[in-house]
Every structure is written in structure tokens, then in C-alpha cells.
Amino acid sequence: MDVEPTNDAPLIRFDQEEQSGTRIPGNDALVITALLANYEIERVFIDSGSSVDILFGEAYDQMQLGDVSLKAVDTSLYGFAGEVVHPKGIISLLTLGTSPLRKTCLLKFLMVDIPPAYNVILGRLTLNAFRAIISTYHIKIKFPVAGAVGEAQADILQARKCYVEAIKRGKKRVLEEASSEENSNKRGKDPVPRPELKEEASVAVQPVEEFLTVELIPGDLDKITRIGSKMKEEGQEQVINCL
Numbered sequence: 001m002d003v004e005p006t007n008d009a010p011l012i013r014f015d016q017e018e019q020s021g022t023r024i025p026g027n028d029a030l031v032i033t034a035l036l037a038n039y040e041i042e043r044v045f046i047d048s049g050s051s052v053d054i055l056f057g058e059a060y061d062q063m064q065l066g067d068v069s070l071k072a073v074d075t076s077l078y079g080f081a082g083e084v085v086h087p088k089g090i091i092s093l094l095t096l097g098t099s100p101l102r103k104t105c106l107l108k109f110l111m112v113d114i115p116p117a118y119n120v121i122l123g124r125l126t127l128n129a130f131r132a133i134i135s136t137y138h139i140k141i142k143f144p145v146a147g148a149v150g151e152a153q154a155d156i157l158q159a160r161k162c163y164v165e166a167i168k169r170g171k172k173r174v175l176e177e178a179s180s181e182e183n184s185n186k187r188g189k190d191p192v193p194r195p196e197l198k199e200e201a202s203v204a205v206q207p208v209e210e211f212l213t214v215e216l217i218p219g220d221l222d223k224i225t226r227i228g229s230k231m232k233e234e235g236q237e238q239v240i241n242c243l
Contacts, residue, residue, distance in 0.1 A: 009144040014135045030139060031159040032152045035095035035102075036109070036120065039063045043119040043162055046141060046154075048134060050123030053094075057113030059120065094122075096130060096143065097150035103143055105129045117166035 030046035041059060095104040107126055127134070132143040139154040 010149055012133050012142045012149055014138045019138045028156050028159040030154045031162055032154050037093045041119050045118040045121045047121050047123055050121055053109045053123050053126050054121040055109040055111045056116035060111050096152050101145050101148055101150035103145040103150050117162045
């Protein structure tokens with residue numbers, strides 16, 4: 001794959017030889033290592049679908065830059081599992097490539113403090129600033145620098161570790177939400193006592209009348225029956241005689 005040169009940029013080419021021996025079968029994300037504010041950062045995800053560049057809180061804390069390096073920002077991000085994320089600030093300065101073909105650009109990274117699978121996400125703003133060309137087939141990006149071509153090779157093993165981590169975090173989130181919903185449903189379905197039902201139930205088990213016990217065979221208590229006590233004596237005698 002070739003990208004034609006412009007007046008101030010060299011030809012960028014991806015050869016078949018660059019792919020040979022570098023790829024484990026599969027379609028992995030582009031995860032590279034980059035310099036951010038002079039700190040080497042691994043697990044940098046190249047995402048051409050992202051409209052912003054993001055630095056996650058865990059990586060920022062490890063850089064020990066302090067809040068003084070952050071510029072306040074009044075904006076919100078959407079897309080992290082549907083919820084709204086409020087960035088804590090902006091930090092700049094990114095370097096890609098390896099010496100001597102390194103390139104540095106002043107960029108704005110939104111710092112968000114949520115659990116990440118990656119340390120950094122590089123979106124379209126960075127790719128355009130570096131005039132970078134991506135090849136997912138060769139799992140690398142290339143960019144013009146000082147009349148030559150610099151590159152950053154993706155790390156397949158890191159990409160797969162990040163993918164596994166993202167799956168784990170996703171499952172954990174789903175389980176937490178399911179548990180929260182289940183508890184909420186249980187609270188919403190607590191039985192409410194209804195006095196009128198209790199009354200009806202108590203009335204339903206009241207006997208209509210008392211019964212008289214009649215021995216079918218005198219002296220044999222295993223063979224007895226009962227007849228209504230409100231029956232007239234004449235009727236009682238007739239029933240007993242029939243028995």
C-alpha cells in the first residue's frame with residue numbers, strides 16, 4: 001500500500017515484507033507505546049473512530065504530574081457504556097516513533113478518571129496532526145517526519161491483554177448492574193398487608209354450624225360420622241336410622 005507524497009511529505013509505503021513474521025493470526029486492535037509529556041506510556045489504543053484524545057486517570061496518576069499540569073475544561077464525553085463522563089482537565093504534548101525518526105506534536109488530551117482497559121486513546125485529532133497513515137494489516141502506523149517516514153509498531157500481545165481486560169470489566173459491570181436491578185425489584189415487590197384480605201380469610205374458615213357425632217356401630221369409634229346439630233330431632237332420627 002502506497003500513499004503518494006505531497007510537496008512537503010515523503011512517500012509512505014507498507015510492503016508485504018513488513019507484515020511477514022510480525023502477525024499472529026487474528027484481527028487485533030492497534031495498541032502501541034508512545035511518549036506523553038516525556039513519559040513512556042504503554043497500552044495506547046489507536047482509535048480512528050474517536051473524535052477526541054483521552055488520557056485515563058490511572059496512567060495520569062502514575063506520571064505524578066499533579067493537578068498543576070491540568071487545564072480546566074468544561075465539556076462532557078459520551079460513549080462509555082452510554083453514561084456521561086466529565087473530564088478532569090487537559091494535558092498536552094505527544095511523541096510518536098523511535099529515535100531518530102520521532103515526531104512530537106502539541107495535542108490536547110482529555111483526562112478522565114474512570115477504570116480503563118487502556119492508558120490512552122488516540123483519536124482522529126492525533127492522527128490528523130501527525131498526518132499518520134494506519135495499516136491494520138501491517139499493524140502499524142506511519143507518518144512523515146523531517147523528510148523521512150517514522151513509524152510505530154503495534155504490540156499484539158498488549159492488544160490482546162487489553163481486550164481480555166475490557167471483557168472482564170464489561171462482565172463485571174453487567175453483573176453489578178444486574179445485581180442492583182434485582183435488589184431494586186425486590187424492594188419494589190415487598191408484600192403489603194391488606195387487612196380486608198385477612199378478615200376474609202378468617203371468615204372463610206369459620207364453621208357454619210356445630211356437628212353431632214354419630215356412631216355407626218355402637219362402641220366402634222373408628223366408624224363414626226357427623227350430622228348437623230341444627231337439624232330437627234325428627235330429621236336427625238331419620239338420618240341415623242338410614243345410616
